[in-house]
Amino acid sequence: DKGNHRHFMQKEIYEQPVVVAQTLRAYLRRMENEVAMPDMDFDLGAVRRITIVACGTSFYAGMVAKYWFEKFARVPVDIDVASEFRYRDPVLEKGGLALFISQSGETADTLAALRHARAADQIIAVVVNVPTSSMAREADLLLPTHAGPEIGVASTKAFTCQLAVLAALAANLARAKGLLTPAEEAEIVWHLSEAPAAMNEALGHDGEIEAMAHLIAPARDVLYLGRGPDYPMALEGALKLKEISYIHAEGYAAGEMKHGPIALIDEAVPVIVIAPSGPLFEKTVSNMQEVQARGGKVVLISDAEGIALAGEGCMATIEMPKVHPLIAPLVYAVPVQLLAYHVAVAKGTDVDQPRNLAKSVTVE
Ligand code: M6R
Numbered sequence: 001d002k003g004n005h006r007h008f009m010q011k012e013i014y015e016q017p018v019v020v021a022q023t024l025r026a027y028l029r030r031m032e033n034e035v036a037m038p039d040m041d042f043d044l045g046a047v048r049r050i051t052i053v054a055c056g057t058s059f060y061a062g063m064v065a066k067y068w069f070e071k072f073a074r075v076p077v078d079i080d081v082a083s084e085f086r087y088r089d090p091v092l093e094k095g096g097l098a099l100f101i102s103q104s105g106e107t108a109d110t111l112a113a114l115r116h117a118r119a120a121d122q123i124i125a126v127v128v129n130v131p132t133s134s135m136a137r138e139a140d141l142l143l144p145t146h147a148g149p150e151i152g153v154a155s156t157k158a159f160t161c162q163l164a165v166l167a168a169l170a171a172n173l174a175r176a177k178g179l180l181t182p183a184e185e186a187e188i189v190w191h192l193s194e195a196p197a198a199m200n201e202a203l204g205h206d207g208e209i210e211a212m213a214h215l216i217a218p219a220r221d222v223l224y225l226g227r228g229p230d231y232p233m234a235l236e237g238a239l240k241l242k243e244i245s246y247i248h249a250e251g252y253a254a255g256e257m258k259h260g261p262i263a264l265i266d267e268a269v270p271v272i273v274i275a276p277s278g279p280l281f282e283k284t285v286s287n288m289q290e291v292q293a294r295g296g297k298v299v300l301i302s303d304a305e306g307i308a309l310a311g312e313g314c315m316a317t318i319e320m321p322k323v324h325p326l327i328a329p330l331v332y333a334v335p336v337q338l339l340a341y342h343v344a345v346a347k348g349t350d351v352d353q354p355r356n357l358a359k360s361v362t363v364e
Contacts, residue, residue, distance in 0.1 A: 007351045009152035009244070013337050014203060016157050017196040020330065023146040023161040024192055027168035033186035035171040040141050042123050045176035047097045051090065051122065052079040053113045054101040055361065057155040057239060061127075061162035062101050063232035064329045068170035073177055082109035083364075086116050098122035101166075103150055103158035104360040105133020112364075114138060127165050129158045143169065152352045153359050154244050156337050159236070160199070160330050167192055167326060191324040195331065201321045202334035209335060212299070212316045213342035216247070219270050223261065224251040224336075225291075226274040227284045229329050233274050233336060240340035244354050245347050254287040265296040272299045274336065276320065276328045277306040285310045301335050 005011035029036050037044070050069055052062040059081050066077040078090070082100075086109060092098070098117035102110050105128035114135060118124055125141040129150065136142050145161035171188045174180040180188075216222060222241055226234035235251035242249045252261050254273070265271070271291050275284040281302075288298055288310065297315040300307060303322040311317045318335045344351045 007152065009154050009156060009341055009351050012150055012152050012157045013334065013341065015148070016160050016334065017200045017203070019147045019157050020160050020164050020199060021196040023164045024168070024195070026144070026146060027165060028189050028192060030189065030193060033182070033189050035168050035175065035185060035189060037169070037172045038142065042140065043176070044173055045178070047075060047173065049093060049096045050075055050077045051092065051096060051098045051117065052077060052101065053082050053085045053098065053110060053117070055082050055107050055110055057159050057236060058101040058103060058162060060232040060236040060239070061159055061166060062099070063235070064163060064229045065166035065170065067229045068167060068326070069173060072170045073173035073179060075173060082107065082113040086113045092117065092120040092122055094121040096122050097125055099125045099127070100135055101127045101162055102135055103129045103155055105130045105135035106360050106362050108362050108364050111135055127162050129161065153354055153357050154240055154340070160333050163330050163333070164192065164195065188326065191326050194323070195327040198321050198323045198327060198331045199334055202331050205318055205335060206338055209318060209338045210342045213339070213346040215299070215315060216270050216339065216343045217245070217346040219247055219268065221264065221269050222247055222249040223264070223269060223271045224249065224274065225254040225257065225271060225284065225287060226251070227254045227280045229325070230274045230276070230332065233329055233332055236333070237272060237274065237336040237340070240337055241343060243357060244340055244344040244351050245349055247343065254284045257287050257290060262290060262294065265291055265294045267295045267297060269296060270299060270315065271296045272301065272339070274301050274332055275306055276325070276332065277303050277309070277322070278325055281306055281309070301332060
């Protein structure tokens with residue numbers, strides 16, 4: 001049932017504050033100011049390497065998590081798409097943690113990769129939205145997302161719930177490694193708890209984003225740029241746009257522009273820049289200015305501070321609340337999804353069931 005919404009995708013975008021809060025409740029003990037995990041029969045603190053494997057949007061959630069695992073827990077992380085991982089003969093030291101991320105828990109390549117890792121004596125952790133799925137059944141550590149059924153082919157609420165679980169896992173890992181003081185842990189709990197309200201605020205910009213869809217809808221190509229954890233968000237933005245609006249879109253690490261893609265820039269190529277204010281902001285802005293100097297039309301997604309510093313000269317800006325960097329990917333997912341959604345609606349494509357795509361890719 002779509003309720004008051006025109007499409008399942010729209011409904012699922014709007015459900016995010018509630019389902020992310022629901023998911024966080026399973027991984028945070030608010031009263032104790034602690035992060036929490038289900039019981040496990042292995043020592044998380046002894047994990048020396050993590051291998052993350054997934055497909056599509058779930059893979060991008062994993063890319064964001066790599067920044068967190070490295071930053072908070074100082075654990076080296078390998079990440080690959082399942083279709084590559086399963087055939088490339090990866091070097092897996094016995095006892096490593098292999099982490100699989102999947103909405104459906106049935107994606108053929110991810111499931112095959114899981115079995116491959118099992119055969120290589122890895123501890124198998126899975127982040128899945130369907131608790132009865134094959135991947136859930138084969139896990140040593142099952143980390144459910146509580147997004148509820150996701151119907152739209154374009155993944156939205158499953159993605160932000162995956163991020164919530166992965167952030168909590170990063171904090172648990174850091175604690176298990178003795179790298180988190182109780183005060184730091186309390187701070188993480190506090191920031192994560194703020195995510196649903198900030199996502200709600202982001203949803204408040206829906207009307208504005210809808211009004212700018214006509215700036216993007218006529219484009220043949222669109223670029224998305226970001227740095228750090230916003231780089232996978234750029235990849236996710238491009239995937240959302242291409243799958244439902246059929247506009248060719250690419251996500252790039254902002255610093256890679258001058259290594260090739262900047263040659264594509266002209267007035268006809270909108271560039272979406274995802275850049276919350278913070279330590280990486282100036283770097284991304286200088287890449288953005290290189291785009292503008294070549295006639296590129298920029299949509300800047302940032303907070304008030306970022307927009308005050310760099311919004312001038314942009315074709316449009318989308319103002320997000322000022323949030324802690326840990327939760328920025330959860331919050332910035334919202335405008336990225338809404339933009340793809342409204343462009344697709346403006347183009348009249350089938351938002352919930354885009355051509356050539358299936359919700360669950362159970363064949364290789
Ligand atoms: O069910 P999974 O999370 O394993 O699915 C992975 C991808 O097929 C999925 O994320 C796909 O990329 C979505 N259509 C993206 O919106």
